[in-house]
Amino acid sequence: MTGRCLASAMTDLDGRTALVTGAAGGIGRAIATRLAQDGARVVVTDVQDASGTVEAIEDAGGSGEFREADVTEEAEMGAAVSGLDLDVLVNNAAYYAPLVRDKKRFDEIPRDEWETVLAVNVTGPFLACKAAVPRLTDDASIVNLSSSTVHLGVPGFLHYVTSKAAVVGMTRAMATELGDLGVRVNAVTPGLTHSEATLQNDDGYLAGAVEGQALPEPIEPEHVADAVAYLAGPDSARVTGQVLNVDAGSVYY
DSSP: OOSOOGGGOOOTTTTOEEEEESOSSHHHHHHHHHHHHTTOEEEEEESSOOHHHHHHHHHTTOEEEEEEOOTTOHHHHHHHTTTOOEEEEEEOOOOOHHHHHTOOOGGGOOHHHHHHHHIIIIIHHHHHHHHHGGGEEEEEEEEEEOOTHHHHTOTTOHHHHHHHHHHHHHHHHHHHHHGGGTOEEEEEEEOSBOOHHHHHTOSSHHHHHHHTBSSOSOBOHHHHHHHHHHHHSGGGTTOOSOEEEESSSBOOO
């Protein structure tokens, strides 16, 4: 939970419906909770059990629902959006944690690992958007989660960096294609965030990352969620095809 109280929360998304992929924990849970705090009914998807996210939302007075779905499976994403009139889609699901534990130079990456990363991180948001577009309202917002590793060229997991660069390109092209429908498409590039996946696999890298930031304080999932909420809500009504970098001014490798 973010520590905010729903009773005193903003209401920018009152009456709206949002879907957040990869929301079982970490950044996804923070995003889902924040959108609920802004008044949205939030549907969360994941291949893992995300009922804890729904409980966190409902314990604070919000409305949440879990629909199990694999973003790499077109039929499952179709089922996930079934019956919804979607105002917000957040493509957060990503393959990341195993890569942090086993960094390797690009020519040491097995092809099957490469294809797994691209399937989740690129094909996943593509399929989610494809399923969602017929369900989107005429002023909907899509927010894709990329990564600040794209800007920094961080070594050790080139497949992850490549996949997140593809998300930026997808965002900009999709914004152009969906503009006539009134749908906005933007991306957020978080820096190294103190999420569950990162903390479980930390070998001292987090401390070094913070030291390499202009703002030498940890980036928490809630900081990323705040940026997503801005792009999802009416305050960004004329913002589309953009990339919002939330990395505390990082220059680290």
